[in-house]
Amino acid sequence: MQNALAVITVVVVGVMVGVEFAVAVFVNPILDRLPDDSCIAARSDGARVLGRVMPFWYIGSMLLGAVWAAVAWGGAGASLVAAATALLAVSVAMSLLLLVPINNRAKTWTSEGRPADWRQQAGRWDRYHYVREGVIVLAFALFAVALGR
Numbered sequence: 001m002q003n004a005l006a007v008i009t010v011v012v013v014g015v016m017v018g019v020e021f022a023v024a025v026f027v028n029p030i031l032d033r034l035p036d037d038s039c040i041a042a043r044s045d046g047a048r049v050l051g052r053v054m055p056f057w058y059i060g061s062m063l064l065g066a067v068w069a070a071v072a073w074g075g076a077g078a079s080l081v082a083a084a085t086a087l088l089a090v091s092v093a094m095s096l097l098l099l100v101p102i103n104n105r106a107k108t109w110t111s112e113g114r115p116a117d118w119r120q121q122a123g124r125w126d127r128y129h130y131v132r133e134g135v136i137v138l139a140f141a142l143f144a145v146a147l148g149r
Helices: 002-032 036-072 078-106 118-147
Strands: none
Touching (some): 002 036, 002 078, 002 118, 036 078, 036 118, 078 118
16 A cells, blocks of 8 residues: 555656646746747636646645655655655645745736736746746655655
């Protein structure tokens, strides 16, 4: 049971890290090279779609980590799993405090109704996202090392 839980957690978190990495390194830079109207439409749509999915993914990943930590408590790698889960909790807090407020505004942007500083807001979201990505990459690495123990 513990091995299956560990593998599922590593896969779920690993795919999440990959999706968020793709957004940070490929998708948003590509969107930013589009003309303003197309960029706004794409970022707004992305904010709506990913804004519906990612909360479940982040919280689900954190819960999987918490269950794994509880099941493994006292065993080899348990402290790594607990630390990784704590990092996922940090990423959820960062999301709620820093990224979601910008995302909630971005999903309402249109070509006709956009704030004058929309590019600055998008850039701020991207910078917070890079930091959050670093946090979840570290969590994933700790989970992977724990899986090998």
